[in-house]
Amino acid sequence: MADIKELQEALLKKDEEIRLLKQKVEEANAQLRVVTTANADVVSKLLETSSKLSNDDIMRYSRQLILPDLGVKGQIGLKNSSVLIIGAGGLGCPAAIYLAAAGIGRLGVVDYDEVELSNLHRQILHTESRVGLSKSLSIARSCHSLNSSVEYVPYQLQLDSSNALDIIKCYDIVLDATDNVATRYLLNDACVLAGKPLVSGSALRFEGQLTVYNYEGGPCYRCLYPRPPPPETVTNCSEGGVVGVVPGIIGSIQALEAIKIASGLGSSYKQRLLLFDALDGTFRTPKLRPRNTDCPVCGDKPSIQQLIDYEQFCGARASDKDKDLHVLEENCRISPKEYAEMLKGGEPHILLDVRPAVELDICRLPQPALNIPYSSFGKSGTTCPSDLSQAMEKYGEDEKVPIVCVCRRGNDSQLVVRELKEKLAGKNVTVMDIKRGLYGWQKQVDQSFPLY
């Protein structure tokens, strides 16, 4: 009998614990509500400042408090500072978690995007269960579970000329953790106009770069790059690939520089560029030019006094999403379904896979293919690549078999078809591509086909 009573009491105790935990979760969720407009109340409220540390603060931050260069003064500086991270991806994740851990007062995170499975190898604050969830909210939740004393503001919106200044003005330091050129110019101009330092990081393949712009009289992004790069020279992570730890390192240094600025130590990367090469294992920090007094935005007589249209300025969209190209007439293209029919009927043809060789190791269509990467077509000048000429000769002069081009998404394949049509003009050979490439094949023909 006594046992039952004891158990019942224990049960009641556990129920109460569950109730309290649920309440905590609710409180946390209520605090971490996503912001979808720039003029929400939560952002216009300035960070409350304080001049001392609580006992919990002292214990939590003790290992950095005892550093003479940082000390209580530096920690209070952190507590009274707010940092805005643009981009909740490979750079934004490590930057956010270290800023949260170090005790920054307020952390804003902007991203319009949702978590995808292909993000997780580098965007390490997101989780498998959060695929499909807002990236900025996902970061706020992860950071909140590490340090709940920080105020988090997740913005689920696309930063643009209409909202950038309203958002940025509520923060002391801005981190550029974005993935595209248009947003980089937007952020630069907005930070110059709002007078905020911009800790800018980027990463691709095995390399990373970092500079602090518009800081203590140093140059801005436009001083270095007055004109945007031609869009065809810009590669994104989905196209070029990236080793996850590379943005991890650059994002961590972005957090470090923000911590140094907030705590009064100052940044080491004003008028300096950090170049990290993971393959060589080298860090280099060349000195950059000073502020350009003729700079259109930070110069002495600036011509840009309000934000402009940055997608137009760069000739590129403010996202790193791959766009579908439309350069071919419909009659030069076949659907994946039609190609599957061709295979079934045993129709003779040459399948030309124009992806980089490394990608053929990942997956390929169930038909022997000739691999000539898109990038090598420019090199062969006006002639047809010799591998292709040989393959065509196999069928003899009379028997003209069609050439079917395929790539990952059906963009490069169109460009190759266009080029081959010129090179093979007068030879009466049909050249076509498979619409939407392997993505289309997976959707229309074989759902078990791997995508990447």
Next chain:
Amino acid sequence: MPLPLIIEFSGGAELLCGNVKKHNVELPEQKDKWQVRTLLPWIRDNLVQERPELFMQGDTVRPGILVLINEADWELMGELDYELEENDRIVFISTLHGG
């Protein structure tokens, strides 16, 4: 006397040169001193293997490429007018935008 130099590419600019980052080169002897102005077309004609327009535009590098001369921004060194010296290290960095 030929002029030995170290030419490097990074940030993806090496893809224009057969994916080779570091090139030890010797510029042929010529009457006038070699400057960056004359080095650029030499690189375009001798090292760049594809799409030369993605290396040079007009008489300078295309937008989005930063040039370092001996570990400093070339603007601090005189840009196109810089006179090359033996064993100078010239680096062409394509800016990265991924994140």
